[in-house]
Amino acid sequence: MQQITETIPDKQTIAQAAASIAPYIHQTPVLSSAYLNQLVQGSLFFKCENFQKAGAFKSRGAFNTLLSLGKDELKAGVATHSSGNHAQALARAAMILNAEAYIVMPRTAPKVKVDAVKAYGGRITFCEPTLEARESALEEVIDKTGASLVHPYNDYRIIAGQASCAMELLHQTEKLDYIFCPVGGGGLLSGTALSANYWSPTTKVIGCEPKGADDAYRSFATRNFVPSINPKTVADGLLTSLGSLTFPIILKYVNEIITIGEKEIITAMRLVWERMKIIIEPSAAVPLAVALSGKIDLKGKRAGIIFSGGNVDLNALPWQ
């Protein structure tokens, strides 16, 4: 398995990742909405990773990485610093594969996220809410336990796992003109772009990013890495910077990155709740918000939209 950590995942590597994680994840459904189709005068196909195990696509990469570890590595456990969907997905995957998951979280993390990681048996180390504190706490945990670091996105095994989502979508639907995909660290977007390139090269891949966290947009436009500094958006899964592995893939295989405002994100999220009766999180609403913006003419077109996750604090909805 070692080779997949060293080079950009090829078609076979992604197909293998999909096959190896298949027993542990859902092949999520692709839904549609007559109402939303009417709004864009085209056909939208929603890949529902909000229904994925642990509530987000992150389970794909987490399982693929854990399944790539040797027996002894697995025995020593896995570690990451995250307070979001990656932490939950990693904790759950580790629980199912009988490994420990050590999760470093800022002591300011919302209780709902702490509880979710605990429910999956994750062992939490709290730290101060700074990047330095997180990184040094993580280093300490790894030194002490010998656990393997599982980065949330900057790892080819993670990218190959996340790529299985678009691979599935392309097999579940007839020819798509576009795939709209959210971008934070770029694990999902780079995987999506690779899968489109391998299985449907005429499908254009559009990265979708909040205006308040537009580092990927600016990196893509200037072809120079721009870090995410003080991002401000309701889409709390899309705050991070691109990675050294995800950025080159995005530069090469993504067609365009489009940004969208907070109001549009919240409107799109609410439309999905009201019209489709399914729960998506703010980050997952970003691609639909871009699709509804009219920045790309979808009249008569067929577009896949990745609903990346559905983990929401029901006590704090963004329209309240």
Added chain:
Amino acid sequence: MQQITETIPDKQTIAQAAASIAPYIHQTPVLSSAYLNQLVQGSLFFKCENFQKAGAFKSRGAFNTLLSLGKDELKAGVATHSSGNHAQALARAAMILNAEAYIVMPRTAPKVKVDAVKAYGGRITFCEPTLEARESALEEVIDKTGASLVHPYNDYRIIAGQASCAMELLHQTEKLDYIFCPVGGGGLLSGTALSANYWSPTTKVIGCEPKGADDAYRSFATRNFVPSINPKTVADGLLTSLGSLTFPIILKYVNEIITIGEKEIITAMRLVWERMKIIIEPSAAVPLAVALSGKIDLKGKRAGIIFSGGNVDLNALPWQ
């Protein structure tokens, strides 16, 4: 078509209703949840009428009734008094069949419900919020327009339409030990009981009712009609009394009616939102709340649960 209005729908009548409404409604999916199965140590099969057209099972009965009307009747339109899902479903069905829908609503109806009926082209007459005012306003509308009255539940055409939901469920799943179904006026429950009797007579049908609106429970227990007086429950679709047509069917074919408290209803609703990532309304959570209560031992059993609708005011969630 006239015969179906005069006798209890037989097997063929329900199958015909299902076939005639098929082009206009969704065959809704049956979902499951590993987490909820674990809670009851059995297998739960959720029939997702929250995904139904207009957001509730009511579209089934509305279409079946409209499709039973003659051309001239349809031309004169249809009328009802309701502020809930029946009004929306009737307005939408009428719009699609090019008929007028005259909806009498109390002037105190929530704006979100008024807007939904308007969005489907319904012509609203507002009245005072009393049953007398509603009935006299409805009579006036019918006198003036010649529209056909479409009662929300006390009509065999409505019952046959709603029965198609359980018929589908029983075809979509292997043998069920139970079906848990909410009960308000009894249209859905009587139809469910008929379909179970015709297609799976060993399946026990459990009517599920809020404690704060337990008229059906008391009617069933005493075998005497008890009206719903001052009901108080978050399950606003289950406030009405049983009808003269629905009650006898329920008495004959339903196995048991079980009541459940407000706290349990809200907990069940929230569990579905959090764990299944789908939106159900409070009334739809009542059957799951009963299933989770332990009042029936579901260990090793297979139970269908009807998620009757998903129309919720997202600005006023019951746990807030």
